[in-house]
Amino acid sequence: MDLRESDDDKVFRASVREFVTARLPTEIRDRVLNFRHVPRDDYVRWQRILAANGWGAPAWPVEHGGAGWNATQRNIFDEECFTAGTPRQMPFGLSMVGPVLQKFGTPAQRDYFLPRIVSMEDWWCQGYSEPGAGSDLASLKTRAECVPRDGKPFYIVNGQKIWTSFAQWANWIFCLVRTHSDGRPQEGISFLLIDMKTPGITVRPIRTLDGGHDVNEVFFENVEVPDGNLVGEEHRGWAIAKYLLGHERTNIAGLGNCKRFMLRLKEIARTERKHGKPLIDDIRFRDRIAKVEIDLIAHEWSLLRAISAESAGRPLGPEASVLKIRGSEIQQELTELIMACAGPYAVPFVPQALEPDWSEGADATAHGELLNALAPHYLDWRKISIYGGSTEIQKNIIAKLALGI
Structure with missing residues (x-):
């Protein structure tokens, strides 16, 4: 098992990074990176930019209108997109019902629905x-x-x-x-x-x-x-439901999102404060960042091992649940640390700060850094350990599949 990127993978990463840098609209990127609410039109617009380049369905085979990428390429694409500040591609069509139709749907269902998922004509x-x-x-x-x-x-x-x-x-x-x-x-x-x-x-x-x-x-x-x-x-339909949930849980592992949160955390923690040093200079806070970064590295290696197994033709078993649990926990820890950076600017938060067209107010920043959106962002990510199957349910699945309990 070789988890290193090949020369071809490095070329692919460079091409994705160049495309995203050139084609991602600035206003969409700024909304995403500043934790604003992303309107429906932004999701549709970015999806159609990708679809026009043949990248609208990274995980789908070419015969169904997908990019035909292998697991490593999909992971690279996901990481580069999230790090750059793209909206996520909505999973309900691409990662859930799309694969279901490819495996269980009739030819008529596939012919009608699959192209409309890629173009986001259907949400x-x-x-x-x-x-x-x-x-x-x-x-x-x-x-x-x-x-x-x-x-x-x-x-x-x-x-x-x-x-x-x-x-x-x-x-x-x-x-x-x-x-x-x-x-x-x-x-x-x-x-x-x-x-x-x-x-x-x-x-x-x-x-x-x-x-x-x-x-x-x-x-x-x-x-x-x-x-x-x-x-x-x-x-x-129960077999279809379980098949779909396997795709959903792997998606919630969220490696690209974790990396985006980590980069944003470090940026905000390095911000100069009106009263005192940047938080990154606090050894205790730096310890917390280091701990979650170690967890993130371990999570990435676990995901790469799962990708290696998938590339070798071995289906995922309890690994999907393990990745879902760890990805949820890491994203929650990172959003907690990001909110901690806001200090008194986070509580109480300003609801308008989440809106796409909101302008920064006098009480919205610390030395120019927009912080009011961080408290609601923290609250929103509490639910990730519940949807897609709660952590407790995932542990039951792991116990049954891995331990035979």
């Missing part, structure tokens, strides 16, 4: 969790009954989903629904694609501690879904 959201079915996803109660309608079979969907990220911006949702109640709970679940413009769908915002609106409740009341939107076999 997807995920309909998994429910008020009584989060970590115990198999207990979901949203029902889909198949009935004839004008001579064609339709599913009638009733129920509720919760914590649905960016549902307010999405025009499609992939949903786990119960189509059968006999036998084991996992055996009666199906995977449906639902147009968010269908009558009977209501989206209600959930305001989080950072003042943001990333998550939502989604209600379904007699929503009609054509049976052609069923992915895979009816009642066999």
